[in-house]
Amino acid sequence: MIMINLIGILLIGGLLAMISERFDDKMPRKVAMAVVLTDLLYLLMCLSGMPEITQLQAPLANDPSTWLMHFKSDWIPAFGISIELALDGISLLMVLLTLVLGAIAISASWTDIVVRKGFFEANLLWSLAGVLGVFMALDLLLFFLFWEVMLIPMYFMIAIWGHENRGYAAMKFFIFTQASGLLMLISVLALVAINHSNTGVWSFSYFDLLNTQMAEQTAHWIMLGFFVAFVVKLPGFPFHTWLPDAHTQAPTAGSVILAGILLKTGAYGLIRFAVPLFPEAALNFSYPAMLLGAAGVVYGAVLAFGQTDFKRLIAYSSVSHMGFVLLGIYAWNELALQGAVMQMVAHGFSTAALFMIAGSLQERLHTRDMRQMSGLWQQMPRMGAVAMFFVVASLGLPGLGNFVAEFLVLLGLFKVNAWITVIAATGLITGAAYSLLLMQRSFQGEVNKKWADHGLIDFGSREMLTMAVMMIALIVLGIYPQPVLDTAHPVLQSLLELTTEPVNTVAEVVR
């Protein structure tokens, strides 16, 4: 029930936020913030009553009772579809990340949104609810449902409150994810149909579908359906083209959620579903997948280098960073997977912060064009310093979370394929180049006369508080990453065991 409540609080909170606008214009954001914090507190309280997660035995992928939480209730019994939610270490990390970044996104929307505030906060909370569902659903149809439905509030956020080219960006975002989602739906249904013909039972439960036996060729195609859907969301090269548009055009809070959380659903899907459901097919596919990952790292970095739009640069840097996640997942060993999980968390914070800075700049300067910015540090020293921190975090400075993540990925990857590691490592250098370029162009250099007498307002206490949360998070992740690693460890361990088990070779598999 805890998990249902987590989602329910956000859904109802969204309604409340929308209604509260009738009483006071400034109410919705407060209500929304209260709702997210309540949700977070509720989760932490529930967790405190449970045994230490690192003490738990590894959650067995095929036995829900070993998971941290498990909930199952019939939904459409005619097809064996149920409302099945479960939580293990990785989902827990992602859920926590979602709620924390959700609060940060609401803070980002504090002054950014000026019209229809109630509906905005409602959409924000609903998309958070959808994301939580994605991270917890273990019935494949329920997962698909959350996967698709979380897009609708996101679509509205881009289409209604976005920047100048919002219609195009929102449409592109929706069509990319929907079309790839349909491929996943077909894959899900194909997998279920195979399980049905093997066992005679309809079931969409993850636990029933693991170890479904099928011909190698079939597994390959079904796996590809999942792969494409997740890689579009990740986004991996060459399916990333929706991302720069969507991120650039979204309002700040939307960008924070998109980059910080939504992208992670793709990575989560790969770890949770694409590989474990089809261990052999997925690992046979690991070489092309890693090549795509390395291509993403390099390509994203090169394109980021060429951008003049502040937000677009960050968007492309996301493509580059998420390339590391793809590499880490398909290297499929403990080190690399730990790196991937770490990257998901660290990138969530660093990018969210950078997008907030971009949003603040846009709010003050009404442009995102870096050619028109220069020497802003002079006028806004606090913002400059904060930007510097997150820029170096993003380029992978040792001591901060992103470094740990990328280092672990490269370390794990080296054991698998040295050459791809070399290519991916160049991403660190190019990363440094575009990150510093961003800093140099906007905050350093001569003061642009245009803004000299504009009276630009520096970060206030609300912004500094929000930034401080993310800074502390990144520093902690960088200096003492052990808790995160420990939380993910048992899950990764059991997933790795699952895929190394001798898979029965089925000589003759019925379709």
Next chain:
Amino acid sequence: MNASMFSALAPILILSLTAVVLMAQASIKRDQAIASMITGVGFVLALFAAHYARDFAQPVTILLQVDHWSLFFTSLIIISSFVTLILSLETFSPEGERKEEYYLLLVLSVLGAVVLIQSSHMVSLLLGMELMGVALYAMIAFPEKGELPLEGAIKYLVLSACASAMLLYGFALIYAATGSLSYLGIGARAAEAYVQNPMLIMAGSAMVLAGIGFKLSVAPFHMWTPDVYEGAPTPVTGFLATVSKGAVFVALTRFYIDGNLHQYSGLNTALVVLAIASMLIGNWLALRQENIKRLLAYSSIAHFGYLLVVLIALSYMDDQLVSQSITFYLTAYLVTTLAAFAVVSTIAGEDVKRQDISAFEGLFWYRPLEASALTIAMLSLAGIPLTAGFMAKFFVITVGIQSDLWVLLGVLVLGSAVGIYYYLRVIFAMSKSSQGGEQTANKLEKILAVALIVSVLLLGSWPQPFIAYAGGL
């Protein structure tokens, strides 16, 4: 004929009686309010009759097959017609014009649709289709002063007549080959007749398919659809899109199953071609439409393409899941389409300019209820989860996968991806900020729109009861 057969025919009898009463009323006192009342009462009684007839399910003569499946669709059609009736009240209310005949035409058309649904014989198929169609010509052209309605009606009349001719000739050829006009009779001799006269069977069924394909407006027989949709008064368009097409599809399904037509691989290939063409052409041409009714016209072409996938699957699997899928899909499609037309009718009325998508700008902000309703209808047509349209697509894909129809599924994905664009365009237009004038909306229509939307959401989020019910039909 015995008493229980008459009981089985109760819905048809009541609808016929309603038509007679309407005619009598028009000759005594012409009054639109009374006419619409009689129609409404007739529909409600017919609905009860359809429920009552469930206990007497049986073949009635050789012409009609009254069973739970056809009675379910009879009820569905009558409910849809009731919705049409309520929408018509607003549309045909201007004083000083005589509109009573419209209600008579509506009842006759519904009667035709019900006969069509229950038909088990080519004669009743043709009778039902013609009764429904002929009444529809007049309904389309009913606003006699408009140019567009007249154009639409003539287009529909001429092409429909051609289609009927094709159909008849097809019947003749099939009769020549099998010596039977009833579906079951054809089914029993299908295999044998094919060996003796493959050409006759192929040519005959191809012509039947063309005739029915025209009524369903599947590509390439879809040319009339956008013009007629645009020209007809909005409630009539809704009626055409739901009742007329739904009834024809039910008839086709029965003909296909009982007539054992799915064993002809040639016919199946033809259906595959029709399905692919409909999914691609429907979705593709909808992209460029500015008028919402034209957009819905093309979208319906695509939807019948999806539905054909299920029919094609009949050749590869048992008909239990197939007929369940058809029941679900048609119900979802009917409810969603009616919801869409109900909203369009409330917002835009009969003003062609206000039917443009650009005229919907800002609707979210000054008419949130209608805008939300239309949004959900569009999402359902696009097949987004939690709506009826998603579960419908779920059925199509499940059936397609079990029959290994991978090419069709590929086209379905492609078509749906394209489709999202134009459905979203409508939603996007509504979410734009613009100041639109406040309009007073009819209370009744508002309630109707809400009720339909709630059923769309219920079918999508809690489909179990309906799936169980449809499985037992």
